[in-house]
Amino acid sequence: MTIKYLVTGASGQLGALVIDALLARVPAEEIGALVRRSEAAAPLEAKGVSVRIASYDDAAALETAFAGVERLLLISSSEVGQRAAQHGRVIEAAKTAGVGFIAYTSILNADSSPLKVLPVEHVATETALAASGLSYALLRNGWYTENYVMGAGAALEHGALIGAAGEGRISSAARKDYAEAATAVLTGDLPESGTIYELAGDDSYTLAEFAAALSEAAGKTVPYVNMSEAEYAAALTGAGLPGPVAEMLADSDRGASEGGLFSDDKTLSTLIGRATTPWRETLKAGL
Numbered sequence: 001m002t003i004k005y006l007v008t009g010a011s012g013q014l015g016a017l018v019i020d021a022l023l024a025r026v027p028a029e030e031i032g033a034l035v036r037r038s039e040a041a042a043p044l045e046a047k048g049v050s051v052r053i054a055s056y057d058d059a060a061a062l063e064t065a066f067a068g069v070e071r072l073l074l075i076s077s078s079e080v081g082q083r084a085a086q087h088g089r090v091i092e093a094a095k096t097a098g099v100g101f102i103a104y105t106s107i108l109n110a111d112s113s114p115l116k117v118l119p120v121e122h123v124a125t126e127t128a129l130a131a132s133g134l135s136y137a138l139l140r141n142g143w144y145t146e147n148y149v150m151g152a153g154a155a156l157e158h159g160a161l162i163g164a165a166g167e168g169r170i171s172s173a174a175r176k177d178y179a180e181a182a183t184a185v186l187t188g189d190l191p192e193s194g195t196i197y198e199l200a201g202d203d204s205y206t207l208a209e210f211a212a213a214l215s216e217a218a219g220k221t222v223p224y225v226n227m228s229e230a231e232y233a234a235a236l237t238g239a240g241l242p243g244p245v246a247e248m249l250a251d252s253d254r255g256a257s258e259g260g261l262f263s264d265d266k267t268l269s270t271l272i273g274r275a276t277t278p279w280r281e282t283l284k285a286g287l
Helices: 013-023 038-045 059-065 083-097 118-132 145-149 152-158 175-187 207-218 229-238 243-257 267-272 279-286
Strands: 003-007 031-035 050-053 069-074 101-107 135-141 161-163 195-199 224-226
Touching (some): 003 013, 038 050, 069 175, 083 101, 083 118, 101 175, 118 243, 135 175, 145 279, 152 161, 175 267, 195 267, 207 224
Parallel strands (some): 003 069, 031 050, 069 101, 101 135, 135 195, 161 224
């Protein structure tokens, strides 16, 4: 069975939004959803899309799932430390199955970012795509506003927003903005192979400004407390996060202090044909 568009990680936070964005643009019968577990299939099938099941760790299942696929959106794995190998399997299976085009969700300025943890596996994936011979494009997504909104509850509970971003400005956008951009690239005229889209929000903020907006929205004063990278990692570990996750988040904040999450490039809003979702709007909606 031929499927024009297949979205990996389709039951995840970004993938589900991409499916919805595709449904707003193209007929459901042209859309495929790849999920790891059969129990994730029903909600997607209810929307009329075709569901295929394979994990990034199963090369044979991936090859079967990619049969007849014209355009593939490879949403990066959530398993930091295993991503490069997993994505490599996806790319190899796509090549074997004859997929015509891959769009990959990378990270903002992957090859020059001051962040030390997250970009490594994205760069490895970008390199694998370049060597594959497949036609591809890179969606270098900036930070999701939701990444900070999810910590708002804890900040309100403890009376402070903590971090290690200093005065670094963060050009985040809502997940739905990135989902619409991926859909635009996937369904539009195919770009030249190797095209890079640096994607970020139209507006930026420091974490002190984010804390001030949180204070105003919640009616409670929540200051921003800046820490060193090591102090922030220790605080996150103390709050129950696994060590590697805490280190990744602390490194990302330290990278933000060096400009790693800032961009004044308006490619994202250009792709989606509107201004990106204001970060204050996403914050208020998340409270």
